[in-house]
Amino acid sequence: MTSPPDVGSGVAGPLPTAGDATSGPPLLDVIELRKRFPVGAPAVGRLLTPFVARSRTRQPLLHAVDDVSFTIARGETVGLVGESGCGKSTLVRLINRLLDPTDGGIRLAGEELALIRARDFARSRHRARIQMVFQDAGDSLNPRYTAFDAIADPLRRLKRLTGTALRARVEELADLTGLPQILLGRFPHQLSGGQKARVGIARAIAVEPELLILDEPTAALDVSVQVVILQLLQSLKQRLSMSYLFVSHDLNVVRLLCDRVLVMYLGRIVESGPAAEVFARPAHFYTRALIDSIPDPARSKAAPRARLSGEPRSPIDPDPNVCRFHGRCPRGEVRCTQSMPVLRRLTAGHEAACHFAEEVTAVPV
């Protein structure tokens, strides 16, 4: 479980990642990040810890995020995809510093953030630099705060704005996100889904973050509203020169909006690369199955589709020598149970963690 051999993701410099906007040193540099949660606490065993040999009371650990390394350049949109329970949310909470990593580094423009404890991060000077748009806008708004108060909260706490300056800034943000100013006095239950989403976005961009994490920002919205919100996010990114980490289930959206894609499976990144490249030539069986699962009315019924069978492996104390995808992988050989494939470079910027990556790429989608 070391970082990939030749293309260390921590390497700064002109890595040819995705296009023109993304050159220069990375804004966010995540280095071998891990998060493990103790599970099934043996309460009695824990109480006896001082008296019993440590090995007998060791708690099983859930490897939620395991050895994840990647970078996000300034102005870049990176997509993070993967099924429910693969560790996306944990990774997001580690990066926006709501959760402490077990180990690993999180560098924002060269400054190490992983060493600041999550409980102290709220008052850290870095707090304003990473913000997030939540999946469920309704749940992310305090029911007793008006739209104005919700947007004003980070400005009061992190920018120390008060009075007319505060009001002016909140109104400016409302205009920027297309929220009619007349709605600023309303409570969340008096707003529509799309309006709540706009309040959530206005709050997140209020303190001018450098990195904005979008945690399925459109999952709770009607299809018609989704498009509008995505367009809003796209235009805000250009106007405010932010970088996006875009977490989504919707692969079509990821394909359209993202410069690069990270595919996550059971806590590990199994493939990463420029979005166009990954969607055109997936190099991991899992990515391939994900892409094949996108409904496409044009596809003929006879065309072969990669389908997955079997159950995902348990994330609790996984065998470090077995590929996480083994058992569900259509290929899965003995080799996959003897050494876990690590991310390796295929073409410039395109990496995959599969022994058979070249074979997967060879078959056209």
Place this chain on the structure above:
Amino acid sequence: MIALLRHMRYVLSENPVTLLAFALFAVLVLAAVLGPSLTPHDPLATDSTRALQPPSATYWFGTDQIGRDVFSRVLVATRLDLAIAMAAVVIAFVFGALGGAAAGYFGGWTERVISRLVDTVMAFPLFVLAMGIVASMGNTVGNIVLATGIINFPIYARVARAEANIRRNAGFIEAARLSGNGEARILLMHIVPNILPIMAVQMSLTMGYAILNAAGLSFIGLGVRPPTPEWGIMVAEGAAFIVSGEWWVALFPGLALMLAVFCFNLLGDGFRDILDPRKRT
């Protein structure tokens, strides 16, 4: 603020029972504030020549065994009874809401300590506990307030703990962290305001209970001492005369007690409607 008043008017006009409760509440508060200056007779003046007279135009509620005017005494007692109950409820509310919310939000050791404290208080028969506190610490108004506050504290702490616990992982709490709120600030500015409407309902319900409790302590002789006018003592003193037909001595203070408890119980629902922004249109 103006919006709140407008909303209050709306709730009251839509709900006659709440309106009745508020009207009753206004009468009680008026009696408490103005009571001593409205009495037709001196509530403490005794006169054995007019002892135990039935209700009449002069003595609306009759007179007691030593000739004091029952109406004046019931009126004057309002202030003391409400003050005791109010102070006790405020103590229970402040400590219960903050302690309970902290327990539910922080979890861990905070929760263990506070929950065990609550369980310990709950393990006693509450009225007996209140009796014990007053008996051991002395028969003063301050101790009655304290005892009533202590026995009401677990109710608030439990409700607040449960409500805070539901919300500790809500999206808006994470959002508050991202907005730069520290943990203490999240508890006070994000969690507590959200559990306030539920607590207000509790407050009103326990207010009735606190009045009964204070009067109950006085009734058994562990509260306010005679000759101070207090509903509990008056009922206790009057009880002896019911058998001999002088019902008015116990009935009127008892009626006042009942109306006060009734009023606060009804008020609870009204408070919830007013304080919950989701009911606002």
